[in-house]
Amino acid sequence: MSETSSDGARRLAEDARDRVNFEEEALALADQVYRVARGVSRSKEEAEDLMQETYARAFRSWQSYTPGTNLRAWLLRILTNLNIDRGRRAQRTPDQQPLEEGDYFLYNRIEETTGETEADRVLERLSQDHVAEALSAVPHDFRDVVVLVDIGEFSYADAAQILDIPIGTVMSRLHRGRRILKKELAGVAVETQ
Amino acid sequence: MTDDELCDWCEEVLQPFVDRDLTDEERQQAEGHLKKCKYCRKRYHFEEGLRLLMRQAEPMEPALKKRLSELRLEL
Numbered sequence: 001m002s003e004t005s006s007d008g009a010r011r012l013a014e015d016a017r018d019r020v021n022f023e024e025e026a027l028a029l030a031d032q033v034y035r036v037a038r039g040v041s042r043s044k045e046e047a048e049d050l051m052q053e054t055y056a057r058a059f060r061s062w063q064s065y066t067p068g069t070n071l072r073a074w075l076l077r078i079l080t081n082l083n084i085d086r087g088r089r090a091q092r093t094p095d096q097q098p099l100e101e102g103d104y105f106l107y108n109r110i111e112e113t114t115g116e117t118e119a120d121r122v123l124e125r126l127s128q129d130h131v132a133e134a135l136s137a138v139p140h141d142f143r144d145v146v147v148l149v150d151i152g153e154f155s156y157a158d159a160a161q162i163l164d165i166p167i168g169t170v171m172s173r174l175h176r177g178r179r180i181l182k183k184e185l186a187g188v189a190v191e192t193q
Numbered sequence: 194m195t196d197d198e199l200c201d202w203c204e205e206v207l208q209p210f211v212d213r214d215l216t217d218e219e220r221q222q223a224e225g226h227l228k229k230c231k232y233c234r235k236r237y238h239f240e241e242g243l244r245l246l247m248r249q250a251e252p253m254e255p256a257l258k259k260r261l262s263e264l265r266l267e268l
Contacts, residue, residue, distance in 0.1 A: 019266065023265045023266075027258075027262060030253060030258060030261055031252060031253055034252075034253040034257075035248070035250045038250050038251065039250065044251070048257050051253070051257060052257075052260060052261065055261045055264050056264045059264055059265055059266055060266070102204045102205070103204050103205070103207040103208060103236075103240070104204050104236045106243075107235070107236045107239045107240075118235070119235040119236070119238040119242065120238075120242070122235075122239055123239055123243065123246070126243065126246060128246070128250065128251060131247055131250075132250075150244060150247050151247050151250060153248070174208075175208065178208060
């Protein structure tokens with residue numbers, strides 16, 4: 001074998017090894033990526049489709065990932081872009097209604113309605129299903145930020161990078177998104193008492 | 194600040210408190226008030242529980258994990 005062709009073979013072997021490492025690291029993050037997918041999707045089926053599209057695209061474009069950078073944020077960037085491309089975001093117009101309630105509103109509302117006066121008991125009135133239902137009613141721009149920060153546990157800076165928006169916008173959408181979520185949660189939790 | 198004003202202020206800084214985005218001084222002031230005020234303490238405790246509840250989303254089905262693994266490119 002000439003030196004050139006053995007160099008080529010070595011490069012191919014290195015590439016294959018890097019790719020396998022990338023795939024394994026990406027799959028190891030799938031549970032965390034799924035939590036965000038589920039948060040931004042209306043149903044479990046939609047979240048599963050979004051996961052498959054995200055991973056198919058990630059595996060095809062693995063060479064555009066820079067090793068040593070935040071792989072979870074890279075995967076979530078693909079996922080949120082796919083979610084935009086699929087036009088799922090067109091269904092709701094951003095909520096422009098003023099939200100007068102403060103941050104104690106949800107607690108106060110549940111306490112008032114149920115008569116529970118201990119924080120743990122008030123919390124027990126809420127379930128995963130309530131959270132999923134309330135999240136799906138939050139307009140997408142706000143929901144994406146709330147899901148990335150509160151469920152995905154991303155920093156404001158990472159969320160800004162993933163969604164390609166300024167950090168100030170992340171903070172204002174987060175503030176408003178959480179208020180909308182609480183208003184929706186109060187609605188779903190109190191309705192089902 | 195009066196006690197009522199402190200309750201209002203604590204409500205305003207609830208989110209940055211849970212996000213750990215307050216200055217040390219603000220954090221100490223909030224914690225000082227929470228020690229004395231059961232009303233705010235319950236609401237802070239609830240907020241932290243709500244955040245945990247949001248993070249405990251239903252896990253991925255094993256079948257999906259398998260499908261994702263099958264999307265890997267052929268060597």
